[in-house]
Amino acid sequence: MSYQVLARKWRPRTFHELVGQEHVQRALVNALDQGRLHHAYLFTGTRGVGKTTLARILAKCLNCTAKGHGDDGVTSTPCGECDSCRAIDEGRFVDLIEVDAASRTKVEDTRELLDNVQYAPTQGRYKVYLIDEVHMLSTSSFNALLKTLEEPPPHVKFLLATTDPQKLPATVLSRCLQFTLKNMPPERIVTHLAKVLEAENIGFEESALWLLGRAADGSMRDAMSLTDQAIAFGQGQVRHADVAAMLGTLDHRHVLALVEALADTDAPRLLSEIAQLAEQGPDFAAVLDDMTAVLHRLAVAQMVPDAVDNGHGDRETVLALASRFTAEDVQLYYQIGIQGRGDMAHAPDLRTALEMTLLRMLAFRPQGVPQPAKTPLPLRSASSGSTPVAPAGGVGEPPSDTQPTDSSASATPSQPTESPLGPPPTQSAPQPDAEDESTLEPPPPWEETVDEVMAPPLGEVSRAPAEPMQGGAVASDSEEHATSMAAIEQPSVQPYATRQEMAPRAEEGDTAVLEAPGPAPETPEPVVEALSLERPDAEVPQSQAVAANAASDALLDHDRWLESFDSLGLGGLTRNLAAHCVVETDDGNRLTLRLDPSQEAMNAEIHVRRVQEALATIGVSRQLVIEPGSLPAQVETPRQRADRIAAERHAEAVAALQRDPHVKQLQETFGARLIESTVKPAEMASRA
Structure with missing residues (x-):
C-alpha cells in the first residue's frame, strides 16, 4: 500500500x-x-x-x-x-x-x-x-x-x-x-502533534514541535504537512536542530539570550550574542521584531501573568524574565525597539542598526537604578516594601570631631522666592557627578569670586563649609567672633548696592562681610564661619553663635525638613525623590523618611546616598532610610508645599488682575475674558 x-x-x-x-x-x-x-x-x-x-x-x-x-x-x-x-x-x-x-x-x-x-x-x-x-x-x-x-x-x-x-x-x-472556525493556537497544535507522533512511534523533541506549531500559523493541516517534512528531513526523527534548519527560522533561544543580557545590563554579552547570530546569517530585522514581541509579553507578564501567550512554550521563562525588569524599562525598551525598526531603512546595514538599537536601550535606561530591582508579579497599584539603605560606613557615618562644621547666617529676601521645587539654587561649588563621589566638598570660600558666593537667590542661604585658613590653623570660636564683630562694626555698604559693591573679594586671612536687607527669619540658621551675611546693625553674641552651631545637631523634624529642603542643593531625580518624602522618625543615629508610594520606582541606593550627603551639609549626619508607604493625611511633602504655594500665588495674581481697573475696562468695553491658566506671578513671568 x-x-x-x-x-x-x-x-x-x-x-x-x-x-x-x-x-x-x-x-x-x-x-x-x-x-x-x-x-x-x-x-x-x-x-x-x-x-x-x-x-x-x-x-x-x-x-x-x-x-x-x-x-x-x-x-x-x-x-x-x-x-x-x-x-x-x-x-x-x-x-x-x-x-x-x-x-x-x-x-x-x-x-x-x-x-x-x-x-x-x-x-x-x-x-x-x-x-x-x-x-x-x-x-x-x-x-x-x-x-x-x-x-x-x-x-x-x-x-x-x-x-x-x-x-x-x-x-x-x-x-x-x-x-x-478559529485558528489553531500553537499549544493545541503541539499537543496534537505529540499524540500523533507517539502513535506513529516516531521520536521527537518538544521544542521542535513548538517550532512546527508556530510555523503552521494556525493551520492544523499545515502543521501535519510540516511534520511529514520534518520526519523525512530528520531520517525518522523530529529534532529541534533539524526543524530549525528545515524551516530556516531564528532559534527563539537566541532572542531570549539577548533579552537576558538586557536584564543584566551586560553590553559585552549583548554584542557577543549578536556576533553569534551573525554567523547564522539571520534577518536582523526579524530578530528585532522577535525581541519587541518578547518585550510585549514581558509587559503582559508584569500586569496580568495569567494572560501570557505561550506560543513558544516558554511561559515560565518569560515570567521569570519579567521579574528582572522594571515596568518602566520594559515600556522604554519596547518603544526604542519600535523606533529602531523604522530606522533600519536608513542604517548602513541591518546588523549595525540592531546593535545600535539595543545599545540605545541600555544608554537611555533610567540612570540612578544601577541594577534592576526584582519586580513582584503581578504589579499592584500601590505596594510597600523596603528600599536600599545606604551603608553604615563612609558617608553614612557621623563626621569626626576634627571635621569642620558647615554653618551660615540667614538672610531675608526682598521679594518672594522661587517655588521650592523650581530649579535648584546655584551652589558656591559645582555639584559632584554621580560617578565621582570623591569631590563632595566645595573649594574654600576665599578661592571664589563674590558673584559665585552670591549666586543663590536672596531667599536661599549660601552655605560654605569652614576650611583651615592659609596659615594652616583653624581660628577658635573667640577669634572668629572677634573677627566677625570687628567686621560688623566697620562702615559697610548701602542696602541697595550691587553685588560687587556689597562684598569685595576677600583678601588672605580676612573675613568678608556681606549684607542683605530685610529682617532675619524666625528660625535661626547656623552662623557661617568663613562668610557673614548679617545686617550691619545686628549684634551676634557669642552665646547665640554657639547655640546656632549646636542646633545643627538637633533632631530633624518635618518642619525643619521643609524649611531646609531648598538649601540641600539637590537636583534631578534625587530632588524629585526627596520632594515626595516626609520625616517619619529621627533618633539621632537613624533618620527615616516616608516616600509617596507613587514614586517607589525612583527609589535607588544612589539617590539615598545623595540625600544623606546633602543632609550632612546642614549638620544632620545620620544613617538614612527611605521607605515607601502611606503618607499622613495632614502632613505636606516639599512637593505638595511647593504646589500649594504656587497655587496660592497664582490665585493672588488672578485676583489682582480681576480687581485691576484697566482689566475691568477692557472686559466692559470689548467683552474681554481673562484666561486664568495663562496668568503668572510677576517673578515667574520675568523668568519666562
Missing part, C-alpha cells in the same frame, strides 16, 4: 475526534440531536482548520445507516462502519457532491449542478452539496444559486466553505447558517 500522508491519515472522522472548534461542534451536535437542521451551512476560516472535514462529518451524520438512531436516522455519532460512512470516508459516496468552485466559476456549471437538485438521493438519506471556495463563483453563478439555496427540496443540504467570506454577496450570507 502506498504511503498516506499524516494530514489525510489523521483526518477526524467524528465530532469527538475533531481538534478545536468546540463552538461549532457543540452547535452542530445539538442541532442533530434535536432534529433542528438547517438547509444551508456556511463554514468560514483560514486554510487547514477543518472546514471540509466538518462538512464530511456532517454528511455522515445525515446519511449513517447504522441501527439504533432516531426515527429519521440522523445522528451526531456516525458509526463509521456502515456502507454510507465508509463510502464518504473513501470519497465515493454518490449523494455527496463535492464541487470546487475555483474551477467551476461559470454560470453554466452552476446551472448544470442545479438541474439534478430536484432528483431524490440514490444511495443515502440526503443529497449533500459541498461547494468549496464558494467565494470564487461569478456573480451570475450566485444569482442562479440564490433561489435554490433559499428553498431547496427537503432531501437536499448545502454545505458551503470559504476562506474569504467578505467576497460573498449579502444575499447568500442571509440564506445560510454561518460558522466561523
Whole structure:
C-alpha cells in the first residue's frame, strides 16, 4: 500500500475526534440531536482548520445507516462502519457532491449542478452539496444559486466553505447558517502533534514541535504537512536542530539570550550574542521584531501573568524574565525597539542598526537604578516594601570631631522666592557627578569670586563649609567672633548696592562681610564661619553663635525638613525623590523618611546616598532610610508645599488682575475674558 500522508491519515472522522472548534461542534451536535437542521451551512476560516472535514462529518451524520438512531436516522455519532460512512470516508459516496468552485466559476456549471437538485438521493438519506471556495463563483453563478439555496427540496443540504467570506454577496450570507472556525493556537497544535507522533512511534523533541506549531500559523493541516517534512528531513526523527534548519527560522533561544543580557545590563554579552547570530546569517530585522514581541509579553507578564501567550512554550521563562525588569524599562525598551525598526531603512546595514538599537536601550535606561530591582508579579497599584539603605560606613557615618562644621547666617529676601521645587539654587561649588563621589566638598570660600558666593537667590542661604585658613590653623570660636564683630562694626555698604559693591573679594586671612536687607527669619540658621551675611546693625553674641552651631545637631523634624529642603542643593531625580518624602522618625543615629508610594520606582541606593550627603551639609549626619508607604493625611511633602504655594500665588495674581481697573475696562468695553491658566506671578513671568 502506498504511503498516506499524516494530514489525510489523521483526518477526524467524528465530532469527538475533531481538534478545536468546540463552538461549532457543540452547535452542530445539538442541532442533530434535536432534529433542528438547517438547509444551508456556511463554514468560514483560514486554510487547514477543518472546514471540509466538518462538512464530511456532517454528511455522515445525515446519511449513517447504522441501527439504533432516531426515527429519521440522523445522528451526531456516525458509526463509521456502515456502507454510507465508509463510502464518504473513501470519497465515493454518490449523494455527496463535492464541487470546487475555483474551477467551476461559470454560470453554466452552476446551472448544470442545479438541474439534478430536484432528483431524490440514490444511495443515502440526503443529497449533500459541498461547494468549496464558494467565494470564487461569478456573480451570475450566485444569482442562479440564490433561489435554490433559499428553498431547496427537503432531501437536499448545502454545505458551503470559504476562506474569504467578505467576497460573498449579502444575499447568500442571509440564506445560510454561518460558522466561523478559529485558528489553531500553537499549544493545541503541539499537543496534537505529540499524540500523533507517539502513535506513529516516531521520536521527537518538544521544542521542535513548538517550532512546527508556530510555523503552521494556525493551520492544523499545515502543521501535519510540516511534520511529514520534518520526519523525512530528520531520517525518522523530529529534532529541534533539524526543524530549525528545515524551516530556516531564528532559534527563539537566541532572542531570549539577548533579552537576558538586557536584564543584566551586560553590553559585552549583548554584542557577543549578536556576533553569534551573525554567523547564522539571520534577518536582523526579524530578530528585532522577535525581541519587541518578547518585550510585549514581558509587559503582559508584569500586569496580568495569567494572560501570557505561550506560543513558544516558554511561559515560565518569560515570567521569570519579567521579574528582572522594571515596568518602566520594559515600556522604554519596547518603544526604542519600535523606533529602531523604522530606522533600519536608513542604517548602513541591518546588523549595525540592531546593535545600535539595543545599545540605545541600555544608554537611555533610567540612570540612578544601577541594577534592576526584582519586580513582584503581578504589579499592584500601590505596594510597600523596603528600599536600599545606604551603608553604615563612609558617608553614612557621623563626621569626626576634627571635621569642620558647615554653618551660615540667614538672610531675608526682598521679594518672594522661587517655588521650592523650581530649579535648584546655584551652589558656591559645582555639584559632584554621580560617578565621582570623591569631590563632595566645595573649594574654600576665599578661592571664589563674590558673584559665585552670591549666586543663590536672596531667599536661599549660601552655605560654605569652614576650611583651615592659609596659615594652616583653624581660628577658635573667640577669634572668629572677634573677627566677625570687628567686621560688623566697620562702615559697610548701602542696602541697595550691587553685588560687587556689597562684598569685595576677600583678601588672605580676612573675613568678608556681606549684607542683605530685610529682617532675619524666625528660625535661626547656623552662623557661617568663613562668610557673614548679617545686617550691619545686628549684634551676634557669642552665646547665640554657639547655640546656632549646636542646633545643627538637633533632631530633624518635618518642619525643619521643609524649611531646609531648598538649601540641600539637590537636583534631578534625587530632588524629585526627596520632594515626595516626609520625616517619619529621627533618633539621632537613624533618620527615616516616608516616600509617596507613587514614586517607589525612583527609589535607588544612589539617590539615598545623595540625600544623606546633602543632609550632612546642614549638620544632620545620620544613617538614612527611605521607605515607601502611606503618607499622613495632614502632613505636606516639599512637593505638595511647593504646589500649594504656587497655587496660592497664582490665585493672588488672578485676583489682582480681576480687581485691576484697566482689566475691568477692557472686559466692559470689548467683552474681554481673562484666561486664568495663562496668568503668572510677576517673578515667574520675568523668568519666562
